[in-house]
Amino acid sequence: MKIVIIGANGFTGRRILKDLLLKTEYTLTGCSLHQDIDPSSGYRFIKTDICDRKQLMELFENTNPDIVINTSALSIPDYCENHHNEADKINIDAVEHLAQLCNEFKCKLIHLSTDFVFDGKSTELYTETDIPNPINYYGSTKWEGEKRVESICKNYAIVRVVVVYGKSLPGQHGNIIQLVANKLRNNEVIKVVSDQWRTPTYVGDISQGVEKLISYHTNGIFHICGKDLLSIAEIAYKVADYLKLDKSLIQPVTTIEMNEITPRPKYSGLNIKKAEVELNYRPHSIDEGIKCTFNESEL
Numbered sequence: 068m069k070i071v072i073i074g075a076n077g078f079t080g081r082r083i084l085k086d087l088l089l090k091t092e093y094t095l096t097g098c099s100l101h102q103d104i105d106p107s108s109g110y111r112f113i114k115t116d117i118c119d120r121k122q123l124m125e126l127f128e129n130t131n132p133d134i135v136i137n138t139s140a141l142s143i144p145d146y147c148e149n150h151h152n153e154a155d156k157i158n159i160d161a162v163e164h165l166a167q168l169c170n171e172f173k174c175k176l177i178h179l180s181t182d183f184v185f186d187g188k189s190t191e192l193y194t195e196t197d198i199p200n201p202i203n204y205y206g207s208t209k210w211e212g213e214k215r216v217e218s219i220c221k222n223y224a225i226v227r228v229v230v231v232y233g234k235s236l237p238g239q240h241g242n243i244i245q246l247v248a249n250k251l252r253n254n255e256v257i258k259v260v261s262d263q264w265r266t267p268t269y270v271g272d273i274s275q276g277v278e279k280l281i282s283y284h285t286n287g288i289f290h291i292c293g294k295d296l297l298s299i300a301e302i303a304y305k306v307a308d309y310l311k312l313d314k315s316l317i318q319p320v321t322t323i324e325m326n327e328i329t330p331r332p333k334y335s336g337l338n339i340k341k342a343e344v345e346l347n348y349r350p351h352s353i354d355e356g357i358k359c360t361f362n363e364s365e366l
């Protein structure tokens with residue numbers, strides 16, 4: 068089975084590539100905007116700007132994929148808030164072209180999305196049937212991308228993930244777990260929001276969910292994240308506990324006190340029942356995920 072992973076230099080894309088490389092049944096191609104950040108054997112790497120229609124067409128012609136996994140995105144909410152055109156290009160327009168080409172080449176599109184499609188006003192975990200209502204520009208573009216996939220693609224899965232964490236490579240952006248660990252190890256104070264709740268996702272669990280979706284033949288949205296609901300402050304305390312670092316350096320603050328420019332959902336935990344029942348998806352707990360992040364042998 069021929070699989071193309073778009074965004075293969077990114078945090079999630081590289082982990083999916085590495086995990087699928089362990090299986091013999093896949094012929095893998097990684098694709099990203101820049102050169103391969105961590106070249107190794109077992110796959111092709113094709114540098115491609117998926118916002119360029121000609122380059123995207125060439126990628127499909129050169130690989131003739133059965134499955135395309137799109138992990139690329141402009142996913143920094145603060146940046147998207149002030150760069151609407153750039154966000155539209157990658158999160159909406161390129162996704163629409165991808166969806167069209169997937170139909171043309173009769174392949175399945177597995178497209179990653181986010182909990183930020185929701186407004187966070189719920190007090191219960193969101194299910195796949197809840198109606199999105201994004202409150203920032205990033206969330207709006209990701210929801211619009213989802214809608215393009217749903218309306219165009221004949222064969223697709225939309226995978227919503229939440230606060231992805233795990234061990235990142237040099238050159239990749241960090242994540243909350245690593246940020247907290249780095250700050251505390253340097254004896255620096257870290258401010259963390261205590262009134263925003265999420266269901267953080269261990270990056271290896273996304274590979275697990277995505278691999279199950281490769282052979283699952285019903286279209287739809289799937290919430291692929293962790294099963295534990297925590298505030299960002301609670302995540303920070305868990306890291307401090309696990310690494311036995313100084314907890315007094317953690318400063319819990321409210322959203323109002325944090326005074327961020329970009330609004331963020333207060334409560335965007337996702338319900339994973341559908342993935343558990345239909346895909347037999349079994350995520351790590353937050354404690355297991357933190358352990359895996361700091362002990363590579365336990366991945």
Ligand SMILES: NC(=O)c1ccc[n+]([C@@H]2O[C@H](COP(=O)([O-])OP(=O)(O)OC[C@H]3O[C@@H](n4cnc5c(N)ncnc54)[C@H](OP(=O)(O)O)[C@@H]3O)[C@@H](O)[C@H]2O)c1
Pocket residue numbers: 073074075076077078079080098099100101102115116117118137138139140141142157179180181182209228229230231232239240
């Ligand atoms: N990280 C999270 O906490 C989180 C939470 C919720 C949802 N998500 C979603 O999960 C997905 C993966 O997120 P991530 O944080 O793992 O992503 P990431 O690390 O930011 O990686 C995204 C990759 O996309 C590539 N890319 C950007 N523009 C491109 C273009 N025009 N053509 C080809 N490749 C391009 C970049 O490649 P280069 O490095 O080569 O420039 C980058 O490595 C995204 O859809 C995101 O919205 C993430």
